[in-house]
Amino acid sequence: MSGLNNKVAIVTGASSGIGRAIALALASLGVRLCLVGRKLKTLEAVASGIKKIGSDAYIYKVNLEKDEDLRQLKKQIEKDFGGTDILIHSAGDFAMGRMTEASIKDLDRLYRVNVRAPYLLTQLLLPGLKRRRGQVVFINSSVGLRARAQVGQYSATKHALKAVADCLRDETNEDGIRVVSVYPGRTATPMQKTVLRMEGKAYNPKQFMQPEDVASVVISALMLPFSAEVTDINIRPLAKQG
Ligand SMILES: NC(=O)c1ccc[n+]([C@@H]2O[C@H](COP(=O)([O-])OP(=O)(O)OC[C@H]3O[C@@H](n4cnc5c(N)ncnc54)[C@H](OP(=O)(O)O)[C@@H]3O)[C@@H](O)[C@H]2O)c1
DSSP states (O other): OOTTTTOEEEEETTTSHHHHHHHHHHHTTTOEEEEEESOHHHHHHHHHHHHHHTOOEEEEEOOTTOHHHHHHHHHHHHHHHSOOSEEEEOOOOOOOBOTTTOOHHHHHHHHIIIIIHHHHHHHHHHHHHHHTTOEEEEEOOGGGTSOOTTBHHHHHHHHHHHHHHHHHHHHHGGGTOEEEEEEEOOBSSHHHHHHHHHHTOOOOGGGSBOHHHHHHHHHHHHHSOTTOOOOEEEEOOSSOOO
């Protein structure tokens, strides 16, 4: 039995990629899962994988762009589970374009999904997380530390997400809460497939990190004894792009 057995975790972006891999890894340790996303069918498929592993999973249809969905999510999770021990922010949206032509509409959408939603959801769940000595994980990006051409909108939101995480850690360590930001490089997920298409390159998932690699470092941070805290994780594909 793991130290995380019977804990309750909320995972946004649980329908796909890194969020899905983290949800499955947590389930294998006996964690009870709240799976959050917009597509019920894909969430149901993840939930059924979790039930096969022998853990518990509820699904929640939430559009992170809508405040009302987030407030409803908090209420429903309290009804279903009574509280949360682990909050994983994995959902994210992406756009690309040079600043001369990038769409402001895209920037607003990315801000809502990548920054505002994790901020508001954390705020809503914080009293409960404090009661349970919770842990919060922010899936950021390597470009959340170092921006590069053509990803100004995405990179700006990920820099802001770093600030949210650092601020939260500073404010809540005294309550026993741990906060970790993960900064992955290119990872083989549907989002990376889209990125490659936008860059006009072929997608070969074997060239990249696997979502399970990211899940594995997240799990080790969550399992650490409470005498210590991992604050930031940088993780990159071993094979470098030519
Ligand atoms: N893949 C990479 O190379 C890479 C590298 C660095 C960082 N990241 C970060 O890793 C995280 C996970 O991305 P991924 O690669 O696993 O991508 P993915 O497979 O495309 O998954 C993205 C997830 O975000 C959810 N999502 C997006 N917009 C949403 C919205 N408005 N409301 C609710 N859910 C929404 C999607 O759910 P539905 O579509 O079902 O609603 C989906 O589950 C993101 O924060 C991303 O920025 C990825």
